[in-house]
Amino acid sequence: MALEIAEIIIILKEHHLLKHIVNNVEGDHQKITGVTYDSRHVAANDLFFCKGNFKPEYLETAQAKGATVYVAEHQFDRVSAMCGIIVTNVSKAMALIGAAYYDYPQNDLFIIAFTGTKGKTTSAYFTRHILNTISKDQVALFSTIDRIIGPKAEQEFKSDLTTPESLNLFHDMREAVNNGMHSLVMEVSSQSYLRNRVYGLHFDVGVFLNITPDHIGRNEHPTFENYLHCKLQLLVNSRTCIINAQTDHLEEVYQAARATTKPENIYLFKQANAKIENPAPVDFVFYNDRDDLQLTEIEVKALSPKGAALHIDGRYDLSMPGSYNQSNATSALIASGLAGASYPQTKSLLAKVKVPGRMESIVSKKHGVIYVDYAHNYASMNALLSFLRSQYPSGRMIVVVGSPGDKGISRRKGFGEALSAHADIAILTADDPGFEDPNDIIAEIDQYIDHQKVQVEKIVDRYAAIKEAITISHPEDVVVLAAKGEDPYQKVKGVDTPWPTDTKVAKEVLKGLA
């Protein structure tokens, strides 16, 4: 793969991003044969992007390793051997040049993208499972948990971000195409719009699941309005839109879709008896006749001719309980319908999907049922605990939870409120404390807990907290290990400290108690 300076100039001018060029001694036909934003991965003739919390010495290292061109928002004098392309916005430039360098892999993929405060990973897994089963292994997945760029085991790896940096995104899309993938299901975080990771990219189908306050604060969104604005960008950039009509801010969400999409390409869905303010007729409803731990099923019914044309009406079995998962499943069925999947081919496919770290249960005779779940804000914690409360009305609910440092500050209050509403015992512990003292985070969650309703224990060491929860639980109790899912590390003072995962710890503790 290669790109000439001349091509880069045209792309940047087209998007009004080019300020000027310095040291262009080799001329416009100079070719770059690689692109990177990390000095640790530079090769000869690379183009290097100076982005984010960047230090000038990274560029000097890049030059020493053979990079010949850099893109930055201002000129660097100490790399006089390099051609400098000075732009108004480096992250936008990086996304556009990345797409060009990897030869626009998005044109070879049918892309379904999910956004929402909660349910992105679950819905993406559901959709990918349906389409991948039907297409016999030709569907890639870019999720918070992992990225799958081909059918072989070595083409599946853990994700660093929910939505990758633009260069990695286009690189992995190209790999997916080379590996025979014809579709891609991906999660698009609001942060990826804030940071221009998907700038210029258009999606075949964009799905908006829901929005509640989260991800607001240092390093994330300055305000809720900004968070909502970034999330809405997915709909603005999608050819066909699917909207959960039960989302908050439905009017704005629908308007964002309408800004670039005709009503005939916008699909709304909701639970059959949910009351909503209708900005447009609903296309699909789902009935949740049965929703318990033994069996979860939904019936999907089209209400409009365009809905009926997808042929997804029918009764489906689900592997994951909870009304929110029924909503996630409906979004996945509509998205899959738009990609050509129909009933009854899809009838039983969702009965087999497991999403790592979401609603994983471990049954023990002496210590009740233990759930490991990724719920980590008010909306998800409330949804999870209220569902489990309905399933275990008589036992005690013992919840182990912590909140991350340096971000998502509103989660602390949210946890306090959700625990007060549903838990009997809360064991507050550490979860990615980052540069904060976990004791302070625990104290903050605790101040929002109603101590008349909930007994609180504070155990910073997460292993000891899980051990305590399981040790004190009786057979009729339910233990919830919340917020960490299958995360294999704890972020402590900038270091990813290995963590065996909540599931492994719980199993180990149970073995020790047997």
Ligand SMILES: CC(=O)N[C@H]1[C@@H](OP(=O)(O)OP(=O)(O)OC[C@H]2O[C@@H](n3ccc(=O)[nH]c3=O)[C@H](O)[C@@H]2O)O[C@H](CO)[C@@H](O)[C@@H]1O[C@H](C)C(=O)N[C@@H](C)C(=O)N[C@H](CCC(=O)O)C(=O)O
């Ligand atoms: C705030 C934010 O999003 N920051 C992301 C951003 O950081 P950054 O551009 O400042 O990069 P940096 O790591 O500080 O380093 C600066 C630059 O120097 C380069 N460098 C660094 C060291 C070196 O030796 N040489 C070198 O060239 C780096 O490659 C980088 O280009 O780019 C980095 C990759 O280049 C990301 O790892 C980093 O994500 C941080 C870790 C993060 O926590 N992001 C979260 C908030 C996030 O993006 N979350 C959303 C999900 C949210 C949700 O759940 O909905 C996501 O999409 O994952």
Ligand SMILES: Nc1ncnc2c1ncn2[C@@H]1O[C@H](COP(=O)(O)OP(=O)(O)OP(=O)(O)O)[C@@H](O)[C@H]1O
């Ligand atoms: N539609 C939903 N509404 C509310 N809570 C949900 C919904 N879907 C899932 N959850 C809860 O949120 C948790 C995380 O779900 P999931 O990983 O699918 O969401 P996500 O949007 O990918 O989250 P994140 O952005 O934090 O990675 C689940 O473990 C479950 O407890």
